[in-house]
Amino acid sequence: MFFLPKVVVNEEDKGGFAKGDTAAGASAEGHSPDDGHDHGAEAGATEGAHAAATPEQLMELSTTRARYNKASDTQARTLLASELAEAYATASQYDSAGYYFEEAAKARGGEKSYKKAGDAYYEAFTFATTQERAAELGAKARAMYEQVLKNNPSELDAKTNVAMTYIASTNPMQGITLLREVIASNPNHEKALFNLGILSIQSGQFDKAEERFRKLVEVNPKHVEGTFYLALSLANTGKGEEAKALFNKVKTMSNDPALAASVDEELAKLN
Incomplete structure (x- = not known):
C-alpha cells in the first residue's frame, strides 16, 4: 500500500x-515504446503497466499522443501535454505522466503544475524495481518539488515526499531531517x-x-x-x-x- x-x-x-532493495511490488512505470521521448525506462519496465492498462486507456493514449505529436502551436502542445499526462496517470504509467506534466510545467510554470509533475514522478518512484531506477525517479521528483517549495515552503506534502526519496538514497539522514521539519511545522x-x-x-x-x-x-x-x-x-x-x-x-x-x-x-x- x-x-x-x-x-x-x-x-x-x-x-x-x-x-537494501527499493522495490515495492510490481512495476507501474512503463510506457509505450512510441512515446517519442526517452526518459530512462529500463528493460521490462512496461510489464506491469501494460498488463493493467485497458484497451480503452491504450486507445486514449494513442489518440492523444498522435494529437500531441502533430501539434505545432506552443499553447496547444502545452494543453495536450497535460491531457496526455492525465491519460498516462489513469493508465498507471506514472513515469510517462511525470514526463508530460513536466513538459507542461516548463511551458506554463506555477506551483500546481510542478506539483503534478512531482507527484507523478514520486508515484513512479514508489514502484521502481531497481535501486538505479528509484534513484533516477527520486531525483526527478525532487527537482519538481523543489520548484514547488521554492515558492511555497509550507507545502508539507511535497516536503514529505522529498524526504522519502532521500530515505531510499545514499543520504537517508537528510530525509529524516526533513520529516522532522515537517512535524515541527505541523505536529x-x-x-x-x-x-x-x-x-x-x-x-x-x-x-x-x-x-x-x-x-x-x-x-x-x-x-x-x-x-x-x-x-x-x-x-x-x-x-x-x-x-x-x-x-x-x-x-x-x-x-x-x-x-x-x-x-x-x-x-x-x-x-
Whole structure:
C-alpha cells in the first residue's frame, strides 16, 4: 500500500543505515515504446503497466499522443501535454505522466503544475524495481518539488515526499531531517507521522513507532494503516490485549482481503 524503503533508522541519530532493495511490488512505470521521448525506462519496465492498462486507456493514449505529436502551436502542445499526462496517470504509467506534466510545467510554470509533475514522478518512484531506477525517479521528483517549495515552503506534502526519496538514497539522514521539519511545522501531519512510524518499525524501535501511530490515529481515527501499525507496535511492546483489540478493529475498517490476512497472521501470533 505504501512505499517502504528498507533502511534501518535510528531516530536519535545513534545508529547506522543498512541499505537494501527499493522495490515495492510490481512495476507501474512503463510506457509505450512510441512515446517519442526517452526518459530512462529500463528493460521490462512496461510489464506491469501494460498488463493493467485497458484497451480503452491504450486507445486514449494513442489518440492523444498522435494529437500531441502533430501539434505545432506552443499553447496547444502545452494543453495536450497535460491531457496526455492525465491519460498516462489513469493508465498507471506514472513515469510517462511525470514526463508530460513536466513538459507542461516548463511551458506554463506555477506551483500546481510542478506539483503534478512531482507527484507523478514520486508515484513512479514508489514502484521502481531497481535501486538505479528509484534513484533516477527520486531525483526527478525532487527537482519538481523543489520548484514547488521554492515558492511555497509550507507545502508539507511535497516536503514529505522529498524526504522519502532521500530515505531510499545514499543520504537517508537528510530525509529524516526533513520529516522532522515537517512535524515541527505541523505536529498533526498524517503522512509524516505515518512515515516516521514505519521507519521506527523498520529499525525495531517499536516504542517510538507506538508514539507516532498513537498520534496519527488521534489525528485521524479512520486511518486504517495507522491503526494496523499501532496494533503491530503494541504487539511488539508487550501490550498484547490492546493490540488484539486494535487488530480486530482494523478488520471492521477495511474490506481489503490482503490486510485481513495480515491481521489474522498477527492475531495468531498473539494467541
